[in-house]
Amino acid sequence: MTYGFDTLQIHAGARPDPATGARQTPIYQTTAYVFRDADHAAALFNLQEVGYIYSRLTNPTVAVLQERIATLEGGAGAVCCSSGHAAQIMALFPLMAPGRNIVVSTRLYGGSITQFSQTIKRFGWSATFVDFDDLDAVKAAIDDDTRAVFCESIANPGGYITDLDAIAKIADEAGLPLIVDNTSATPYLCRPIEHGATLVVHSMTKYLTGNGTVTGGVVVDSGNFDWSASDKFPSLSQPEPAYHGLKFHETFGPLAFTFHGIAIGLRDLGMTLNPQAAHYTLMGIETLSLRMERHTANALKVATWLENDPRVDYVTYAGLPSSPYADRVPRICPKGTGGLFTFALKAGYEACVKFVDSVEIFSHVANLGDTRSLVIHSASTTHRQLTEDQQKAAGAAPEVVRVSIGIEDPDDLIADLDQALAKACG
The missing domain is CATH 3.40.640.10 (Type I PLP-dependent aspartate aminotransferase-like (Major domain))
Incomplete structure (x- = not known):
């Protein structure tokens, strides 16, 4: 069977x-x-x-x-x-x-x-x-x-x-x-x-x-x-x-x-x-499918909001229709594109550092895939050992923040991002 x-x-x-x-x-x-x-x-x-x-x-x-x-x-x-x-x-x-x-x-x-x-x-x-x-x-x-x-x-x-x-x-x-x-x-x-x-x-x-x-x-x-x-x-x-x-x-x-x-x-x-x-x-693993469905749904909602925010330069989430990789989603990831993506702040490196210091629900940690929403500035942490060219090639440029969207209420996540962006970008 x-x-x-x-x-x-x-x-x-x-x-x-x-x-x-x-x-x-x-x-x-x-x-x-x-x-x-x-x-x-x-x-x-x-x-x-x-x-x-x-x-x-x-x-x-x-x-x-x-x-x-x-x-x-x-x-x-x-x-x-x-x-x-x-x-x-x-x-x-x-x-x-x-x-x-x-x-x-x-x-x-x-x-x-x-x-x-x-x-x-x-x-x-x-x-x-x-x-x-x-x-x-x-x-x-x-x-x-x-x-x-x-x-x-x-x-x-x-x-x-x-x-x-x-x-x-x-x-x-x-x-x-x-x-x-x-x-x-x-x-x-x-x-x-x-x-x-x-x-x-x-x-x-x-x-x-x-x-x-x-x-x-x-x-x-x-x-x-x-x-x-x-x-x-x-x-x-x-x-x-x-x-x-x-x-x-x-x-x-x-x-x-x-x-x-x-x-x-x-x-x-x-x-x-x-x-x-x-x-x-x-x-x-017993709850993997349930969590991944929620991670994916939350990530799409948050990424859509970020893409429309004037303080954000771009969002890399492949689940967005604007993504250059959107055409691969039905073939490679038909159930969705997960909870991980990055976004770039127009205000640059220092604003990214201020942003990760200002979040409240999001946890600033070197991990991903948790039920909790997580954030990190890769260029100053996980990708710090790389040259700037290597960082850019890896998708971790100095103005980029990585988020791992958890399974919390997505409206609460958006509100937290909004207040942190306000502090970081004026």
């Missing part, structure tokens, strides 16, 4: 606890698990049997969360980890090697830009940044050492929508996996795998959990990529010395990337999600 999204967000991956009958997934707060006997232990360590060994690798609470998110994204499997940034490294780890590169969108979260432009250099990896609206430039950026293409479905901070179908076609023609950060959209608004994505990553800290309580990340594997079609991905296609020459793709097929993420990635990188964080995220 095929179930709808609202049913799956509550039930996927979970059953009543067999020991107690507990209906909510328990928090399995344990480090290790007792083996039935020596043969059972050996089979688990040889990857001949699926089970629980040690909570750095697998945990029953986390396992439910992994199955639920994989189901909602339409993937074959998923690996949860400690943060969204950890998920990005986990996604790249089986693909990359010294001297290899990734082609990435210029429209990314500022921390991702730093991770790709600076931090991954320490692994001997590199990134080529390209405007993903320029498809010829994306094609030209791919070379023999490229191992992945990376973008966001709805880009943070501006709410820009990537043409996933077009980018997936380019990646497929080059024999490369497309990795899509779906944090801002969530699988309720966008399912990148249906548009050709190989891997989907999330910062679960944001909309999936939805209440600003824990950090977490996840990598979802579509199960559709042929890792053995070329010699570009030896970690997945060639013998693995740590497992007596086992070949992950040959052995596990569509689940090769997922098993590698657990057996190698979590084992050696240790970016483990704790079970209590998994529990909070599971509870958050």
Whole structure:
């Protein structure tokens, strides 16, 4: 039987606890698990049997969360980890090697830009940044050492929508996996795998959990990529010395990337999600569709009001008819464009700083996707480490404010914005 999204967000991956009958997934707060006997232990360590060994690798609470998110994204499997940034490294780890590169969108979260432009250099990896609206430039950026293409479905901070179908076609023609950060959209608004994505990553800290309580990340594997079609991905296609020459793709097929993420990635990188964080995220996902509907409706109302305010230069919300990306909405995000966008103040940088100091309902924090409405001046915070040209390319210019619209009464949000604008802009 095929179930709808609202049913799956509550039930996927979970059953009543067999020991107690507990209906909510328990928090399995344990480090290790007792083996039935020596043969059972050996089979688990040889990857001949699926089970629980040690909570750095697998945990029953986390396992439910992994199955639920994989189901909602339409993937074959998923690996949860400690943060969204950890998920990005986990996604790249089986693909990359010294001297290899990734082609990435210029429209990314500022921390991702730093991770790709600076931090991954320490692994001997590199990134080529390209405007993903320029498809010829994306094609030209791919070379023999490229191992992945990376973008966001709805880009943070501006709410820009990537043409996933077009980018997936380019990646497929080059024999490369497309990795899509779906944090801002969530699988309720966008399912990148249906548009050709190989891997989907999330910062679960944001909309999936939805209440600003824990950090977490996840990598979802579509199960559709042929890792053995070329010699570009030896970690997945060639013998693995740590497992007596086992070949992950040959052995596990569509689940090769997922098993590698657990057996190698979590084992050696240790970016483990704790079970209590998994529990909070599971509870958050139960109301995901309800929250995303309200986030989207509120954001459209607030963005429309801001667009008509004379103190505002422009608004980037893709849900507005005036957006240059409006034509992509029915195809990429048919249920709406979420709660994240930016707007620019005609009065400039100093007015933005005064504005974020003047809001009352909105919280000035470095987060998004909360039930509460949030605001930040990206150029002086999340994107502060970038040059002004990089800030502008990422949609975080000095005169721009980012808002994450919550699920409060939208008229109250508009009133708060109005009084803060009055103080900031005179």
